[in-house]
Amino acid sequence: MVSNTYNIYINEKLLVIAETVPEGLTGYKEISGEKSNLKLIYQLIAETESPQKFLFLCKNVKSTLRKLSKSVRLIEAAGGLVKNERKEYLVIFRNGIWDLPKGKIEEGEKTRKAAVREVEEECGIRVKKAGRKICKTYHVYLQRNQELALKKTHWYRMKAEGQDKLKPQKEEGITKACWFTREKFSILTKNTYPSIVDVLDNMGLITEKEVLL
16 A cells, blocks of 8 residues: 555455555556545446446545545454564464454554454464564455445554464364464465555565565
8 A cells, every 4th residue: 555545355356545656556446535435436337347447536635535434333453463583474364364363452452452463363362562563555355234434454563482282263263373484475465455465565575476486
């Protein structure tokens, strides 16, 4: 995500909210500024087979995102990219897809504290240190009751030591928790969410070439 730009994923498609056309963004369809309701935008994108990228130009991205958020249910979550002493990174396999540990923020809970709690609960480890925020990611999805929700996830850098024995939280659909070297991220990027790719990209851990492989 670059300055004055927000990426929102809808059904694996990308909605870019920006004040000017982002450098390098090609092959997109521009969405009319009249559609300032996320439910209408979701319907439009879901019914469009191609392209895979959509651009919503506005005067102020922050106020526009706030306005769009009010038209659906906003769910805040937090998670972490955990690195161990061997420079390996903690990943999970949840519901058949590679992912990073994350979960909903409880009422009144601080985002960093929630991120650490979720990582520890989902993988059975102890986080030694929670560092700076990496980024925030956004994706829209239909809940079981068919209500549309926008999930905003806060991502943090974390460190752990001597945490070789991992315990995936199976009741949350997690069947694997393991440590990946930087070289193994190509396995993850072939079967993960676009928002997870954004997290890794923000950390400089993957390249565009690796994502396309």
